[in-house]
Amino acid sequence: xxxLRVDHTTDLSELxxxxxxxxxxxxxGTPIEIIPSAKMSxxxxxxxxxxxxxxxxxxxxxxxxVMSDSPPERDVEWTSAGAExxxxxxxxxxxxxxxxxxxxxxxQGEGDDDLRRAVARAVQDVTQxxxxxxxxxxxxxxxxxxxxxSKATAxxxxxxxxxxxxxxLMQPMTPHIAxxxxxxxxxxxxxxxxxxxxADPALLVEDRVTLPIQINGKRxxxxxxxxxxxxxxxxxxxxxxxxxxxxxxxxxxRKIIVVPGRIINVVV
Amino acid sequence: xxxxxxxVIEPKWQEAWDGAxxxxxxxxxxxxxxxxxxxxxxxxxxxxxxxxxxxxxxxVVARFKAAMGHSVLHPMGWDAFGMPAENxxxxxxxxxxxxxxSNIADMRAQMKPLGLSIDWSREFATCxxxxxxxxxxxxLDMLEAGLIYRKAAVVNWDPxxxxxxxxxxxxxxxxxxxxxxxxxxxxxxxxxxxxDYSAELLEALDGLTHWPEKVRLMQANWIGKSRGLQFAFDxxxxxxxxxxxxxxxxxxxxxxxxxxxxxxxxxxxAKALENDPxxxxxxxxxxxxxxxxxxxxxxxxxxxxxGIRVKHPLDPxxxxxxxxxxxxxxxxxxxxIFGCPAHDQRDFEFATKYGLAILPVFVTEAAGEAGLTExxxxxxxxxxxxxxxxxxxxxxxGEEAVSAAIAACEARGIGQGVTKxxxxxxxxxxxxxxxxxxxxxHCGACGVVPEAKANLPVRLPExxxxxxxxNPLDRHPTWRDTPCPRCGAAxxxxxxxxxxxxDSSWYYARFTAPHAATPTVAEDVDYWMNVDQYIGGVExxxxxxxxxxxxxxxxxxxxxxxxxPSSRSTRFSRKAWSRTRFTGRTTPxxxxxxxxxTISCASTSATSRWLSCASITRRTCRS
Numbered sequence: 001x002x003x004l005r006v007d008h009t010t011d012l013s014e015l016x017x018x019x020x021x022x023x024x025x026x027x028x029g030t031p032i033e034i035i036p037s038a039k040m041s042x043x044x045x046x047x048x049x050x051x052x053x054x055x056x057x058x059x060x061x062x063x064x065x066v067m068s069d070s071p072p073e074r075d076v077e078w079t080s081a082g083a084e085x086x087x088x089x090x091x092x093x094x095x096x097x098x099x100x101x102x103x104x105x106x107x108q109g110e111g112d113d114d115l116r117r118a119v120a121r122a123v124q125d126v127t128q129x130x131x132x133x134x135x136x137x138x139x140x141x142x143x144x145x146x147x148x149x150s151k152a153t154a155x156x157x158x159x160x161x162x163x164x165x166x167x168x169l170m171q172p173m174t175p176h177i178a179x180x181x182x183x184x185x186x187x188x189x190x191x192x193x194x195x196x197x198x199a200d201p202a203l204l205v206e207d208r209v210t211l212p213i214q215i216n217g218k219r220x221x222x223x224x225x226x227x228x229x230x231x232x233x234x235x236x237x238x239x240x241x242x243x244x245x246x247x248x249x250x251x252x253x254r255k256i257i258v259v260p261g262r263i264i265n266v267v268v
Numbered sequence: 269x270x271x272x273x274x275x276v277i278e279p280k281w282q283e284a285w286d287g288a289x290x291x292x293x294x295x296x297x298x299x300x301x302x303x304x305x306x307x308x309x310x311x312x313x314x315x316x317x318x319x320x321x322x323x324x325x326x327x328v329v330a331r332f333k334a335a336m337g338h339s340v341l342h343p344m345g346w347d348a349f350g351m352p353a354e355n356x357x358x359x360x361x362x363x364x365x366x367x368x369x370s371n372i373a374d375m376r377a378q379m380k381p382l383g384l385s386i387d388w389s390r391e392f393a394t395c396x397x398x399x400x401x402x403x404x405x406x407x408l409d410m411l412e413a414g415l416i417y418r419k420a421a422v423v424n425w426d427p428x429x430x431x432x433x434x435x436x437x438x439x440x441x442x443x444x445x446x447x448x449x450x451x452x453x454x455x456x457x458x459x460x461x462x463x464d465y466s467a468e469l470l471e472a473l474d475g476l477t478h479w480p481e482k483v484r485l486m487q488a489n490w491i492g493k494s495r496g497l498q499f500a501f502d503x504x505x506x507x508x509x510x511x512x513x514x515x516x517x518x519x520x521x522x523x524x525x526x527x528x529x530x531x532x533x534x535x536x537x538a539k540a541l542e543n544d545p546x547x548x549x550x551x552x553x554x555x556x557x558x559x560x561x562x563x564x565x566x567x568x569x570x571x572x573x574x575g576i577r578v579k580h581p582l583d584p585x586x587x588x589x590x591x592x593x594x595x596x597x598x599x600x601x602x603x604x605i606f607g608c609p610a611h612d613q614r615d616f617e618f619a620t621k622y623g624l625a626i627l628p629v630f631v632t633e634a635a636g637e638a639g640l641t642e643x644x645x646x647x648x649x650x651x652x653x654x655x656x657x658x659x660x661x662x663x664x665x666g667e668e669a670v671s672a673a674i675a676a677c678e679a680r681g682i683g684q685g686v687t688k689x690x691x692x693x694x695x696x697x698x699x700x701x702x703x704x705x706x707x708x709x710h711c712g713a714c715g716v717v718p719e720a721k722a723n724l725p726v727r728l729p730e731x732x733x734x735x736x737x738x739n740p741l742d743r744h745p746t747w748r749d750t751p752c753p754r755c756g757a758a759x760x761x762x763x764x765x766x767x768x769x770x771d772s773s774w775y776y777a778r779f780t781a782p783h784a785a786t787p788t789v790a791e792d793v794d795y796w797m798n799v800d801q802y803i804g805g806v807e808x809x810x811x812x813x814x815x816x817x818x819x820x821x822x823x824x825x826x827x828x829x830x831x832x833p834s835s836r837s838t839r840f841s842r843k844a845w846s847r848t849r850f851t852g853r854t855t856p857x858x859x860x861x862x863x864x865x866t867i868s869c870a871s872t873s874a875t876s877r878w879l880s881c882a883s884i885t886r887r888t889c890r891s
Contacts, residue, residue, distance in 0.1 A: 050378065058278055063382065066317065177272070192385070
């Protein structure tokens with residue numbers, strides 16, 4: 001807050017913007033951004049009218065949009081582009097729900113466990129985000145999980161379960177589309193009354209490990225292997241890694257040292 | 269699944285939730301509770317994105333906690349009294365009540381499509397007689413408990429709006445709305461004894477570990493605890509009855525740098541001198557302009573030499589002149605000070621202007637004595653070299669020196685160390701129509717008599733007009749006439765109404781039993797209080813939260829909230845912020861002022877309030 005004092009006898013509210021600007025320039029010696037007082041109108045950043053957003057995109061878009069941009073203590077820029085992006089995302093969730101809902105019940109897919117693990121991580125991270133009032137983080141996680149789910153090719157029950165969980169995790173922010181998705185995926189009762197999903201701790205345990213590969217002391221590649229893989233197997237995978245093969249260019253390997261869970265050193 | 273069409277699915281699910289009563293808050297002792305509250309809005313008539321953001325934040329928490337198995341209370345209401353409704357009636361005709369309820373209907377209609385998990389069965393507006401009647405009942409209980417009193421007080425009078433303004437509504441000596449130069453008037457006003465709770469309100473801040481540090485600091489600064497010395501000067505040449513002059517100082521270590529003594533224009537001594545035409549003219553000049561610390565600080569410092577002198581307590585042969593100075597507040601300390609120009613910028617300016625002595629008491633650790641071009645005011649924690657000290661070491665910090673000076677003075681029988689607070693009692697009287705009537709009656713025989721509880725609510729009359737300025741309750745032909753509740757003789761109602769901050773100081777408790785015939789119901793407050801998550805704008809970090817904390821204590825004392833251990837006696841445990849930003853610039857003083865507050869995010873309350881908070885922000889930043 002600051003006050004601008006102007007030696008002036010007429011009612012400032014009767015001046016047009018140019019006249020006011022000229023007067024302010026004369027008084028302050030520098031151009032000043034004119035923000036109408038609250039009596040006259042809302043501040044510039046509030047001109048996006050919630051009614052318009054709801055009419056054009058619906059309440060869920062408005063809600064998603066106001067929660068997604070920044071932590072609560074920060075200012076938000078209300079732009080129509082932001083609302084459109086939110087609406088497009090909800091459209092993607094809708095399409096995804098349609099696709100998963102229409103999958104044949106007996107479809108056997110791949111990567112069921114990977115998807116289950118992704119679900120568990122999403123539950124954990126979104127829960128944490130909401131509990132710590134970091135709604136933007138929760139929403140970032142929901143974007144990520146939606147993308148993971150849309151690429152997944154798991155079996156039908158696992159896909160449906162994942163979609164139901166997504167609906168539950170979205171429910172606090174976008175309750176209407178969440179109910180629709182929940183019902184479409186066979187959820188029982190109202191999503192708003194369903195108990196919050198719990199992350200299975202076993203699924204949160206990372207059972208793969210990423211190992212960097214150094215060739216002659218310089219990091220050249222990395223591989224992901226099961227945590228309990230024996231060293232000989234790890235060596236084989238490391239030496240057949242595309243980047244490693246390209247870098248070695250046929251040179252004989254003099255020595256390979258696997259430090260389990262940490263690093264692989266190759267000497268040529 | 270067809271195309272994503274929110275216009276179809278959203279109303280459908282909202283009906284489903286309503287039909288199943290999903291969001292009705294249930295007092296269920298078998299489950300943990302969670303109370304989510306967003307600061308209730310002022311019914312301006314329009315929802316903006318800031319509202320959407322605040323309510324969605326609260327809604328996310330409410331829905332999440334419900335899914336986690338909590339019994340959730342997530343209510344909504346309207347902070348519905350206040351000047352904008354009267355202003356609208358004045359400018360456009362119509363009645364404040366109609367304007368307000370029609371705005372509420374509009375805002376509710378804009379809010380409902382958001383699908384918030386609000387228990388709408390608990391909705392109320394503070395202008396509902398069912399709400400303000402309970403507020404009147406509580407007022408009577410607080411009056412009986414000695415938490416409310418009446419006193420003559422110097423107030424800011426807006427001659428255009430014909431009302432008393434809160435200090436925060438006076439901006440550069442002018443009414444925040446009318447722009448008129450504010451006058452100082454003495455009126456009999458009702459006050460809450462919040463200053464009795466200064467120490468407790470300050471100490472309890474330590475327990476509010478969930479509150480943002482910034483807010484706790486703002487509150488602490490507002491309460492303004494200080495330790496100092498209170499002592500009496502012996503006067504020379506003063507009128508009878510003023511043989512001594514009590515002063516309070518937070519810097520007794522600078523006593524040997526005294527250049528003058530000064531009293532407030534409202535000090536009894538100044539009034540005793542008013543038959544002197546020079547004094548009278550000077551006092552009249554002082555009465556123009558606001559009474560707040562803010563106004564007093566920004567106004568030009570002017571003084572009047574009374575000719576009276578006081579004897580220095582440490583050296584009776586040393587006499588100091590007594591001035592009346594416009595920058596001394598009567599209701600802080602004793603309304604009288606000794607001036608130490610070398611170490612107080614205000615005193616320095618005053619002494620320079622009027623040619624009074626400027627005697628440095630201490631210098632930097634390294635430097636010797638040199639001429640001053642401005643007051644030397646180091647941090648109290650900084651070590652300095654005392655040239656004119658009288659207690660403690662030559663090299664010591666200001667803090668050490670203050671303690672040593674208090675001890676030395678006490679040992680010599682010069683006054684005593686005392687702790688004071690800047691927080692002043694909360695004046696609640698407003699000469700306005702659209703507020704909660706103060707439920708007392710003025711009887712010629714019995715004096716001020718509390719209205720009988722059986723006669724509550726004291727309802728606002730509806731047949732009022734706003735074509736002339738002033739309080740329509742004052743000029744209503746019959747509303748004021750009422751029998752004295754004590755003796756039955758013809759008497760007059762109080763026509764002042766309550767500050768709207770009163771309405772918002774207890775609404776959170778009322779939501780736990782919004783339709784009860786008593787202000788609260790023990791079972792419900794036991795289950796639902798405290799608020800677990802409170803969401804609102806940082807512009808309310810001082811007054812609203814401080815008043816609410818005071819009310820929580822007052823309500824506990826009058827039996828409307830349970831007595832709880834101190835950690836629970838504060839009614840908000842966590843707070844999230846939407847930020848309020850203020851922009852604009854200050855140029856040298858003079859002429860009309862325009863205020864440029866930008867609320868870039870949720871401001872869920874009255875215009876008046878965030879304007880008033882703007883000046884708080886500025887003041888707090890400085891202190």
